[in-house]
Amino acid sequence: MTLLESVGRFSIRQAEYIGRLAIQFWYCLRFSVRASPFQGRGLRWQRTLRQMGDIGVRSLPVLCLVSGATGMIMALQAGAELRRFGAMEAIVTMVGTTMTRELGPLMAAIVVIGRSGSAISAEVATMAVTEELDALRAMALDPIDFVLVPKYLAMLVMLPCLTVMSVFSGILAGGVFAYFTLDLTLLAYLSRTAEILLMRDIVSGLVKAVIFGSIIVHVSCLEGFTVSGGPVGVGHSTTSAVVKSIFLVVLADLLCTTFFYFFWR
Amino acid sequence: MTEATGSTTKRSDLPRQAGRDPVISVRDLKVRYGERTVLDGVSLDIYQGETMVILGGSGSGKTTLLRHMEGLERPAEGSVTVKGVDLGTASRTTLTALRRSMGVSFQSAAMFNSMTVGDNVALPLLEHSTLAESTIRVMVRIKLQQVGLTHVEDLYPTQLSGGMRKRASLARALALDPEILFFDEPSAGLDPVIAAGLDDLILHLKSAFSITIVVVTHELTSAFLIADRMCMIYEGKILAVGTVDEIRSNPDPRVQQFIRREADQPSEASSRYIVGA
Ligand SMILES: Nc1ncnc2c1ncn2[C@@H]1O[C@H](COP(=O)(O)OP(=O)(O)OP(=O)(O)O)[C@@H](O)[C@H]1O
Ligand SMILES: [Mg+2]
Numbered sequence: 001m002t003l004l005e006s007v008g009r010f011s012i013r014q015a016e017y018i019g020r021l022a023i024q025f026w027y028c029l030r031f032s033v034r035a036s037p038f039q040g041r042g043l044r045w046q047r048t049l050r051q052m053g054d055i056g057v058r059s060l061p062v063l064c065l066v067s068g069a070t071g072m073i074m075a076l077q078a079g080a081e082l083r084r085f086g087a088m089e090a091i092v093t094m095v096g097t098t099m100t101r102e103l104g105p106l107m108a109a110i111v112v113i114g115r116s117g118s119a120i121s122a123e124v125a126t127m128a129v130t131e132e133l134d135a136l137r138a139m140a141l142d143p144i145d146f147v148l149v150p151k152y153l154a155m156l157v158m159l160p161c162l163t164v165m166s167v168f169s170g171i172l173a174g175g176v177f178a179y180f181t182l183d184l185t186l187l188a189y190l191s192r193t194a195e196i197l198l199m200r201d202i203v204s205g206l207v208k209a210v211i212f213g214s215i216i217v218h219v220s221c222l223e224g225f226t227v228s229g230g231p232v233g234v235g236h237s238t239t240s241a242v243v244k245s246i247f248l249v250v251l252a253d254l255l256c257t258t259f260f261y262f263f264w265r
Numbered sequence: 266m267t268e269a270t271g272s273t274t275k276r277s278d279l280p281r282q283a284g285r286d287p288v289i290s291v292r293d294l295k296v297r298y299g300e301r302t303v304l305d306g307v308s309l310d311i312y313q314g315e316t317m318v319i320l321g322g323s324g325s326g327k328t329t330l331l332r333h334m335e336g337l338e339r340p341a342e343g344s345v346t347v348k349g350v351d352l353g354t355a356s357r358t359t360l361t362a363l364r365r366s367m368g369v370s371f372q373s374a375a376m377f378n379s380m381t382v383g384d385n386v387a388l389p390l391l392e393h394s395t396l397a398e399s400t401i402r403v404m405v406r407i408k409l410q411q412v413g414l415t416h417v418e419d420l421y422p423t424q425l426s427g428g429m430r431k432r433a434s435l436a437r438a439l440a441l442d443p444e445i446l447f448f449d450e451p452s453a454g455l456d457p458v459i460a461a462g463l464d465d466l467i468l469h470l471k472s473a474f475s476i477t478i479v480v481v482t483h484e485l486t487s488a489f490l491i492a493d494r495m496c497m498i499y500e501g502k503i504l505a506v507g508t509v510d511e512i513r514s515n516p517d518p519r520v521q522q523f524i525r526r527e528a529d530q531p532s533e534a535s536s537r538y539i540v541g542a
Contacts, residue, residue: 027357043391131375134337135434138369139389139441140361 020226021218024144028152028218031145047150055116055151056158063111063162064169070103071095071170075177088182095174096193100201101260104167106253108159109212111166113245117220120151121241124224125234133225143225152217159213160206167205204260211256212249219245286349288313288445288477289334294343296329296501303329305501306343314475316467318488320523321498327481328372330498331447334479335369336360347445365393368443372450372481374434376422382409382433383418389440408436413462428455435463439470446470448480452487460487467491485524489513497523 034044078094124147127133133143175189184192223241227233287310296304303326311317311334321327332338333345336352345352350363376385386405390396396404405418412432422430435451448467452460464487470476471491482488488495489509496506497520505515512520522529 127377130378131371131373132377134332135369135371135375135377135437137337137361138335138364138367138371139392139437140364140367141388141392142357142361 021222024148024222024225025214025218027142027144028148031142031149032153034145044145044150048153051150051154052158054119055112055154056162059111059115059162060165062115063108063166066111067099067104067107067166068169068173070107071099071173072177074098074103074170075174079177079181091174091178091182092184092189092192093196096171096196097201099167099170099174100197100205102205102253102257104170105163105205105208105212106249107170108163108166108209109216109249110246112155112159112162112213113216113242113249116155117216117245118238118242120217120220121223122234122238124221125227125237128224128227129230129234148217148221151221152214155213155217156210159216160209163205163209200260200264204256204264208253208256211252215248215252216245219248285312287311287346288348289479290346291330291334292344292346294330294333294340294345296326296333296338296341302501304333304498307498307501307503308343309496309503309506311477311479313477314471315493316471316478316480316491318492318495319479319481319498320483320485320488320495321481322523325498326501327498328449331449331479331481335367335447336364365441366444368438368441368446370431370434370438370446370448370451372453374422374427374430376430376434376437378422381419381421382414382425385422385433386418386437386440389437393441404440405436408439409433411439411466412436413459428459431455432459432463442474444476446476446478448478448482450481450483452482452484460484463487464490485526 075091075095078091079088082088082090124133127136127143127147133147136143136146171190171193175184175186175193178184178189179186220241223237223244227237229236289309289311291307291309294304294307295302307326307330309317309330319327319330329338333340333352334347336345336347336355340353347363348366350359352360355363376382377388380388383402383405386408387401390401390404391398394401409415409417412435414429414432414436417425417429417433422433425433431451431454435448438446438448451467452463455463467478467480468491471478478491480488480491492509494506494508495512497504497512499519504517505512505520507515513524515521
């Protein structure tokens with residue numbers, strides 16, 4: 001009975017959470033339409049640009065390092081096995097497709113969760129605790145419109161860009177490995193990779209980036225908006241924003257990959 | 266209770282609001298936080314152009330009542346109607362539209378810490394008016410001057426003193442020339458001279474623009490000066506509503522205790538203190 005009860009309570013909480021995310025997403029879409037650079041004073045557009053700097057540009061160095069290392073690790077691990085079959089050439093395919101479809105977007109998302117997701121939830125939660133969000137509402141500015149939408153639009157632009165950079169540095173690292181083990185020049189390696197990659201690989205990577213970006217911004221903001229318990233709560237909401245974002249991003253990745261596996265071969 | 270020390274100041278009768286529809290109307294509002302009942306069936310009408318002062322002990326639910334009238338909390342039980350809009354059922358967009366005619370100053374000031382004071386005050390104007398940016402900058406300076414602040418536009422809220430922050434938040438609340446103003450303890454933490462200046466500002470606002478003003482305050486002198494009507498909250502209920510004179514002559518001992526600033530259950534020491542006063 002108690003087990004049933006706790007399972008029930010757990011499901012209700014999850015359903016409620018998903019519901020909240022959905023409502024927030026709906027309002028965000030409605031407000032996003034108004035954020036065009038040609039309307040009003042262009043203030044929303046300016047805020048979006050500032051967020052783009054925060055989310056995108058400053059994550060780039062660390063992302064390139066992380067993805068480069070990931071590409072290299074993959075080449076090394078695959079190489080260790082493929083060597084036994086004399087199929088080292090397959091490394092080019094493996095690194096190219098896996099980075100583009102899978103690890104490029106995933107690494108970009110992980111880095112952005114760590115850098116921006118946590119920062120977003122801390123910022124929003126602090127605003128909630130200090131009544132700044134109430135002050136916004138009181139002056140007829142919807143916090144979703146004023147706080148979330150610029151971050152969301154910035155993320156929609158920046159995460160795909162970051163993903164491209166991430167994919168590129170991963171593939172490049174694979175190229176370095178290929179140069180030393182396969183006697184393949186970097187140019188030859190890159191053109192081989194370009195031959196191998198299909199439209200499907202690139203599109204699925206970018207679609208994932210858009211989905212991951214939506215998850216990161218919405219989860220982080222929701223954690224911030226629903227903070228409770230004063231300044232201590234800010235820390236909690238940051239932690240849970242990171243944990244929930246990572247979990248949901250990986251889950252979404254699984255769903256996307258399954259979808260592409262079955263429906264777009 | 267001891268004999269009344271009621272002052273003899275007579276206020277000329279203010280125009281009564283008889284026959285008009287209330288701008289804000291609270292009906293049987295009940296608010297609970299967990300087990301705890303904060304507001305227990307509050308009903309209150311506030312009319313166009315009047316200044317309503319809400320009195321009550323610390324933690325009696327004044328801020329909670331104000332937040333419901335501002336539409337920041339949805340009433341769970343009972344109803345709150347502002348300018349004919351039921352805040353319990355109004356859509357998010359309706360609420361936002363309604364709030365354009367409100368100015369709110371929070372107990373905690375609630376300035377945006379990531380913006381300068383000038384930008385804080387300019388924000389509602391930038392967002393909701395079509396005025397030129399240079400005009401807005403001039404208006405910001407005027408609004409800040411009204412609350413006695415000069416040369417603070419380029420400072421950040423954290424660089425101001427508590428009292429200065431409070432006044433800056435008043436300036437922000439005034440920015441859009443609202444029809445309804447909510448002040449949560451505007452003069453808390455201000456020195457007497459500035460507090461008096463604030464009273465003058467409120468009196469000016471109401472005589473010049475006939476704004477509806479709702480003020481929560483602990484400063485009794487100020488309360489009696491600015492109020493058209495007052496109400497007193499005690500343990501989640503409205504104990505008394507009425508004009509200044511009606512409140513002064515209210516027979517309820519708890520009201521009298523509050524407006525005569527007596528400590529709970531007057532002991533030897535505190536009654537001596539009162540006699541001495
Ligand atoms: N979000 C909340 N969660 C739980 N309890 C709350 C919440 N907000 C207010 N309360 C409780 O409601 C009661 C009334 O709070 P409120 O802030 O309205 O008091 P107040 O009359 O404004 O007091 P003060 O004069 O000290 O500002 C308090 O006892 C407080 O503990
Ligand atoms: Mg209060």
